[in-house]
Amino acid sequence: EAGVAQSPRYKIIEKRQSVAFWCNPISGHATLYWYQQILGQGPKLLIQFQNNGVVDDSQLPKDRFSAERLKGVDSTLKIQPAKLEDSAVYLCASSSDGIEAFFGQGTRLTVV
Amino acid sequence: AQSVTQLDSHVSVSEGTPVLLRCNYSSSYSPSLFWYVQHPNKGLQLLLKYTSAATLVKGINGFEAEFKKSETSFHLTKPSAHMSDAAEYFCVVSDRNDYKLSFGAGTTVTVRA
Numbered sequence: 001e002a003g004v005a006q007s008p009r010y011k012i013i014e015k016r017q018s019v020a021f022w023c024n025p026i027s028g029h030a031t032l033y034w035y036q037q038i039l040g041q042g043p044k045l046l047i048q049f050q051n052n053g054v055v056d057d058s059q060l061p062k063d064r065f066s067a068e069r070l071k072g073v074d075s076t077l078k079i080q081p082a083k084l085e086d087s088a089v090y091l092c093a094s095s096s097d098g099i100e101a102f103f104g105q106g107t108r109l110t111v112v
Numbered sequence: 113a114q115s116v117t118q119l120d121s122h123v124s125v126s127e128g129t130p131v132l133l134r135c136n137y138s139s140s141y142s143p144s145l146f147w148y149v150q151h152p153n154k155g156l157q158l159l160l161k162y163t164s165a166a167t168l169v170k171g172i173n174g175f176e177a178e179f180k181k182s183e184t185s186f187h188l189t190k191p192s193a194h195m196s197d198a199a200e201y202f203c204v205v206s207d208r209n210d211y212k213l214s215f216g217a218g219t220t221v222t223v224r225a
Contacts, residue, residue, distance in 0.1 A: 035215075055210070056210075104155065
């Protein structure tokens with residue numbers, strides 16, 4: 001089966017600019033996660049969707065980050081305006097059973 | 113709420129010697145546990161998983177882990193390290209009641225020739 005697709009793979013932007021990341025989960029997977037992985041740290045959950053509803057966004061900086069999941073399938077994560085500390089790898093994952101998650105390759109964001 | 117503690121931030125081994133990566137977890141319910149590996153500039157790859165079946169779990173590339181409920185541990189081992197095992201390893205706990213995944217801080221493995 002096809003895996004979790006993310007785009008773009010790499011993005012470089014200046015601080016205060018905006019950026020958007022896209023994720024296409026594995027077909028049929030109801031749960032979708034966005035993680036932020038800062039260099040040298042473990043992934044941190046930003047937001048979790050169950051179908052197109054938000055289950056957990058407690059660690060999402062809502063003043064600058066937003067996310068949506070269209071029709072319970074694809075998802076976009078947006079940052080506006082970006083800060084230097086947002087430089088990280090953004091990982092998307094999906095799960096059909098809430099037990100095992102499948103991860104995409106990630107988007108590496110560099111804010112300069 | 114569940115959490116994971118990886119007891120070693122960095123492990124250095126010689127090629128051909130055993131590898132041990134330690135993980136303790138905290139969970140209110142019967143957890144599912146995973147080990148993922150991440151090579152530089154690569155995505156997360158699942159090494160193995162425990163989902164309430166056999167407590168000794170075998171994974172890819174010769175890795176295995178043992179679930180010990182009494183010790184709340186899920187340590188990862190490999191009998192003989194290979195140069196290609198140099199990577200970052202993450203222990204993850206999953207709560208099937210709320211579908212949440214919690215990552216440990218990671219253990220960096222260095223393999224010396």
